[in-house]
């Protein structure tokens with residue numbers, strides 16, 4: 001019997017497991033294949049919900065569900081973390097020593113916010129990336145804030161490129177609603193040369209920030225924070241005072257990736273950006289935030305990489321020899337407050353374009369929050385396919401694909 005092992009039941013891992021179990025139903029029924037998913041968490045959290053928790057006071061419960069409810073019944077879930085990945089032995093280790101062999105492996109272990117990697121940052125700041133509890137603390141701090149300077153500070157790398165800018169706009173909106181905007185200064189500090197990494201989107205975001213009296217500090221690479229004086233220091237030797245610091249801390253790959261010696265000190269898995277195979281291997285893939293691919297670490301990327309990988313593994317198992325190549329499609333909403341949003345859309349060969357913020361795009365984002373749980377099951381794939389087409393090219397080698405130079409997420 002063949003075995004596919006998926007490490008991580010997050011956005012990418014769940015979509016992949018469900019898509020594969022649909023494609024390989026006959027093999028599974030006939031006892032020729034099993035799909036095993038490992039994850040130590042009880043629940044899957046819809047992380048974009050952290051925005052609503054942190055800036056609208058939403059109830060965290062709305063945004064999490066037990067993993068068992070989200071996986072197809074044919075998939076075997078091991079509710080344990082993997083402690084080591086042995087690519088050379090084609091095996092994973094769990095429960096301090098138990099070993100499970102695989103024929104195909106997919107690492108979908110995501111990324112984590114790591115404020116402790118910058119001196120002073122963990123003590124000085126709140127964040128809405130690490131957990132729902134952290135996001136809740138941001139809401140509590142904003143609810144009692146009356147006057148002074150709020151700094152939203154970004155460090156690289158991090159997941160969801162739109163989220164820092166969304167935070168800034170939603171804080172502005174909240175302070176206006178509370179009638180204290182004149183008492184509150186809002187500053188945004190980013191290591192990029194503009195308010196958003198992609199030109200087309202920065203062109204929309206920057207004038208809006210200026211209009212709302214938000215000060216942007218570009219090329220601000222955090223060095224350390226001194227919580228006693230409430231000052232942030234940058235590598236460029238600038239300093240920035242704050243009363244409330246909300247940080248998007250640098251992220252790291254999962255511990256198991258680092259401890260298995262796969263992804264260097266920061267834990268990003270070396271991955272071919274088209275085939276999604278771990279470089280140098282034919283039987284092991286990495287998807288979602290866990291990879292070192294220079295693309296935004298986002299749910300939509302994890303989703304589309306999962307769909308591409310499901311096709312590739314099914315083709316390998318069927319002995320079809322087809323190669324599926326992810327085209328780098330992204331499509332992330334960016335809320336700008338006032339019930340308006342833009343969508344950051346592009347591919348490996350097409351940069352996101354300038355567009356007007358609209359209520360329609362905002363409503364699409366809100367609708368997606370509700371459809372997310374259905375989407376995990378794969379039920380919406382036929383609709384996505386009709387409107388957007390598949391997120392991969394088939395049997396076209398990476399050669400001949402003209403690439404826009406892109407060394408950072410958009």
Ligand SMILES: Cc1cc2nc3c(=O)[nH]c(=O)nc-3n(C[C@H](O)[C@H](O)[C@H](O)COP(=O)(O)OP(=O)(O)OC[C@H]3O[C@@H](n4cnc5c(N)ncnc54)[C@H](O)[C@@H]3O)c2cc1C
Nearest residue numbers: 008010011012047048081082109110160288289298299300
């Ligand atoms: C505030 C915020 C807003 C966001 N907004 C958006 C948005 O609007 N649009 C968008 O597309 N994306 C958004 N994202 C990003 C998105 O949520 C992530 O990029 C996405 O969840 C990544 O999916 P993943 O499968 O790679 O990892 P995850 O969904 O994080 O899942 C990783 C899983 O791996 C498991 N795991 C880790 N280590 C082990 C181990 N050793 N053994 C077993 N399992 C393990 C974890 O428990 C977890 O369940 C947002 C994120 C945040 C924080």
